[in-house]
Amino acid sequence: MGDKAGTKKRIEELGKMLLKEIKAGNNPFMDIPIRALSNVAFNPKSRIIEMGDAKSKRYFFNIAHIRKFVQTVTAAAIARELLAVDKHLSLRQVFYRMRRTIPGTNIDMVDEQTESNEAVEDMELLSDSSRELLHINANKNGSAAGKIIIKDKGDLIDWSKLGSGGWAIPSNTEDIEFKKVDAKFVIYMEKAAMWERLHEDKVWDKLDCIIIASQGQATRGIRRLLQRMNTELKLPVYILTDFDPWGWYIYSVLKFGSIALAYESKRLAIPNAKFLGLTAEDIKKYGLERQKIKFTERDASRLKQMVDYDWFKDNKDWQKQFKMMQQYGGKIELDALVTKGISFVSEKYLPEKIKNKDWID
Amino acid sequence: MGDKAGTKKRIEELGKMLLKEIKAGNNPFMDIPIRALSNVAFNPKSRIIEMGDAKSKRYFFNIAHIRKFVQTVTAAAIARELLAVDKHLSLRQVFYRMRRTIPGTNIDMVDEQTESNEAVEDMELLSDSSRELLHINANKNGSAAGKIIIKDKGDLIDWSKLGSGGWAIPSNTEDIEFKKVDAKFVIYMEKAAMWERLHEDKVWDKLDCIIIASQGQATRGIRRLLQRMNTELKLPVYILTDFDPWGWYIYSVLKFGSIALAYESKRLAIPNAKFLGLTAEDIKKYGLERQKIKFTERDASRLKQMVDYDWFKDNKDWQKQFKMMQQYGGKIELDALVTKGISFVSEKYLPEKIKNKDWID
Structure with a gap:
């Protein structure tokens, strides 16, 4: 699934792709692999539980999508920041890092940690990198x-x-x-x-x-x-x-x-x-x-x-x-x-x- | 509260004391410090929560005491064994080590871990040693x-x-x-x-x-x-x-x-x-x-x-x-x-x- 340089590159490619759509006057979108049970199965060949290829489009100009769209882009920005300074945060800390009021509004970027968690999971799929490669840590034990x-x-x-x-x-x-x-x-x-x-x-x-x-x-x-x-x-x-x-x-x-x-x-x-x-x-x-x-x-x-x-x-x-x-x-x-x-x-x-x-x- | 040698000595002293009572034809007993809330208080001088001096006698020839009496002696035997071979067990493992059928009966020494835990706690008090000094370990983490x-x-x-x-x-x-x-x-x-x-x-x-x-x-x-x-x-x-x-x-x-x-x-x-x-x-x-x-x-x-x-x-x-x-x-x-x-x-x-x-x- 790729090394650190690859992770950084893929995050940046996502940004460039979005920028291109914006400049072209299009409705920017992301192709998000579907993390539902319907898209998960045991693969008898590899002998592991795997995700299928089903994806869904997430648009910026879509009232049902915009919140998640912005959260995912923010998760990308945080991962990029963490990679740049070579530091790590836990999922909880990412939630706080993401939690801010959008300027000129009363709307917070995230209200609950489930939202930032999902944004991180989407970024893992979009960048074909684990959260660890995005410098976001899970629990420590053992x-x-x-x-x-x-x-x-x-x-x-x-x-x-x-x-x-x-x-x-x-x-x-x-x-x-x-x-x-x-x-x-x-x-x-x-x-x-x-x-x-x-x-x-x-x-x-x-x-x-x-x-x-x-x-x-x-x-x-x-x-x-x-x-x-x-x-x-x-x-x-x-x-x-x-x-x-x-x-x-x-x-x-x-x-x-x-x-x-x-x-x-x-x-x-x-x-x-x-x-x-x-x-x-x-x-x-x-x-x-x-x-x-x-x-x-x-x-x-x-x-x-x-x-x-x-x-x-x-x-x-x-x-x-x-x-x-x-x-x-x-x-x-x-x-x-x-x-x-x-x-x-x-x-x-x-x-x-x-x-x-x-x-x- | 004493070192390893002291712990070993105090366990053996308990055994000798019981043996002496048995040989003298008396009813063997132990003085168990009471671990109830009534015997616990904050000491403003030492600034810690401490146990008081209240004790209760536990007799061998007493139908209400005998089960706990035997369990406590068994805990002492296990601690002595662990000290002798210089090995440690967890509380759960001590429960299994203590759990055996008393020969010639259908009675198990312990049925639940709470019983062996209490026997260990009594031994901590009787030997004036922590369970760690008795070679019984608590949880590992950190x-x-x-x-x-x-x-x-x-x-x-x-x-x-x-x-x-x-x-x-x-x-x-x-x-x-x-x-x-x-x-x-x-x-x-x-x-x-x-x-x-x-x-x-x-x-x-x-x-x-x-x-x-x-x-x-x-x-x-x-x-x-x-x-x-x-x-x-x-x-x-x-x-x-x-x-x-x-x-x-x-x-x-x-x-x-x-x-x-x-x-x-x-x-x-x-x-x-x-x-x-x-x-x-x-x-x-x-x-x-x-x-x-x-x-x-x-x-x-x-x-x-x-x-x-x-x-x-x-x-x-x-x-x-x-x-x-x-x-x-x-x-x-x-x-x-x-x-x-x-x-x-x-x-x-x-x-x-x-x-x-x-x-x-």
């Missing part, structure tokens, strides 16, 4: 450790020498350079407490890998980082979650992308990521039957939705898991492995799973 | 950067050379050693996005300081770290939050402690922390009037509660702020400072506030 040395903002950072805390993953991981890689794979987990358990046991040292966690759903910064490690470094990415429809959905988003961010799947999804978390077979194998957390109605209906997703529909391995979970009627947390030993997860579960290639695709 | 070099788990970590991400703060900050300190103060902020804004502007380099953020309420690890920097390094701690009753409560907890964790105030509270966030005066001074977010009913009632807190009751500066906020009927976010310029917060707001000692105590 920790990393392992056998890799990166370069970021001029600093060389050795992820194997960062004490008990690890490296704090930034919201924007576009500019990280991979300098020296001794890791053979990456494990992403949904819980920081599990990360601390594995980190204390130096799993990344024993298994030659990298461990990354956030809390719950992975941030965009982490998703992009995992994808870059997968494509640029050719490292397998393993996803470690509970035996739980919500944990499995975290895997689903990491691997296939999501409907809400379908227009970013190409930059965020990891179609060859593998599931290394708890399976129905693991419950028996590791004697975890008694650690069941009974399904709530919400859990059960979440699982039911998963069964029907296009990207799981024809996947025999996953359909088998879904069925077994439905029969079991409950969830099991990875944390339950400590019933078998404080370091059971790092000394037995993970080495065994990886050695036996006991993952789900 | 990032740090600035002019300090620390040592942790054998690694020397320079917080000024960690790229855009910074150091990921661990859940447990007990064992961090401060090696070289060139910072003159610490700024804690409630939002990671503000941390990224300040970090990108290298505020810590320009103002010779350390910047730390989590997301919302500070973790125990961060609170303890801030307190240690304040007491051991004599660094002033400044709290940066929105003009918002919820942000102010974050300041309140950091400074005075909380009722729920009153038994930990001595190890977590920072009575001389200063408020460096937005005040009623700042709204005018920086022209932020139009950035108002109107109060919801919840906001208004939260503010009303603050007015009556013992630790704010006689504080004229804060009572003035509360009154002005009530009159204004709204909140203002720090992020709104970007309306004045992308780097206004780092180039103008913070340097000015600190130079003029424009904080609230």
Whole structure:
């Protein structure tokens, strides 16, 4: 989707195109790709959730379009400013940067953050650049450790020498350079407490890998980082979650992308990521039957939705898991492995799973 | 509250004391400090929220006590095991470690995590040690950067050379050693996005300081770290939050402690922390009037509660702020400072506030 120079160029091209229309006395317009469900689908070839080609025209001289038109142009101006001064803002900060009274009127450019968010999303599509390339940051969360040395903002950072805390993953991981890689794979987990358990046991040292966690759903910064490690470094990415429809959905988003961010799947999804978390077979194998957390109605209906997703529909391995979970009627947390030993997860579960290639695709 | 050796000794003393009672044919008991509101109060001298001296006896041969008695002893055994093998577990993991069927019965040691949590809290009091000293970790969250070099788990970590991400703060900050300190103060902020804004502007380099953020309420690890920097390094701690009753409560907890964790105030509270966030005066001074977010009913009632807190009751500066906020009927976010310029917060707001000692105590 292009580098920084490309992003800047495409923003400027948009401006020039609009200027040309204005000078020619035409009604300036933008071709906005449609971000609705009707224009989103799972692509079985690329194995990611993608956006279609449908677009709609947004005109300046159109009472129904003008507000959004001006907001989108303002988002372009803010991105251009940020690129020029080489600084970043969060989505919330962009909202404030955009929020001003239009001179000579009582009208504010934006009233709610949803408006500036949508303008930013439109700009991502119009400039064929992620919001990170537009210097607009999402949430920051997560920790990393392992056998890799990166370069970021001029600093060389050795992820194997960062004490008990690890490296704090930034919201924007576009500019990280991979300098020296001794890791053979990456494990992403949904819980920081599990990360601390594995980190204390130096799993990344024993298994030659990298461990990354956030809390719950992975941030965009982490998703992009995992994808870059997968494509640029050719490292397998393993996803470690509970035996739980919500944990499995975290895997689903990491691997296939999501409907809400379908227009970013190409930059965020990891179609060859593998599931290394708890399976129905693991419950028996590791004697975890008694650690069941009974399904709530919400859990059960979440699982039911998963069964029907296009990207799981024809996947025999996953359909088998879904069925077994439905029969079991409950969830099991990875944390339950400590019933078998404080370091059971790092000394037995993970080495065994990886050695036996006991993952789900 | 004591070091690791002291913690181990006090756990063993508890065991010996119980054994002595058993051998003597007595009914073994423990003196448990009472963690109820009735035994918690603000101490105007120490300026923290503290626990009183009230205790209750918990007996083994007492049908109403036996379950909790056994759970507390099990928590002691788990802490002793963790100390012996020098490993840590999260509260959730302790729950699973404690959850087993008592031999010869159908009874599980614990059914819900609230039970194991309470057993851990009782052990914290009985052993006069924090849960971190018992090797039981709370949540992990947050990032740090600035002019300090620390040592942790054998690694020397320079917080000024960690790229855009910074150091990921661990859940447990007990064992961090401060090696070289060139910072003159610490700024804690409630939002990671503000941390990224300040970090990108290298505020810590320009103002010779350390910047730390989590997301919302500070973790125990961060609170303890801030307190240690304040007491051991004599660094002033400044709290940066929105003009918002919820942000102010974050300041309140950091400074005075909380009722729920009153038994930990001595190890977590920072009575001389200063408020460096937005005040009623700042709204005018920086022209932020139009950035108002109107109060919801919840906001208004939260503010009303603050007015009556013992630790704010006689504080004229804060009572003035509360009154002005009530009159204004709204909140203002720090992020709104970007309306004045992308780097206004780092180039103008913070340097000015600190130079003029424009904080609230």
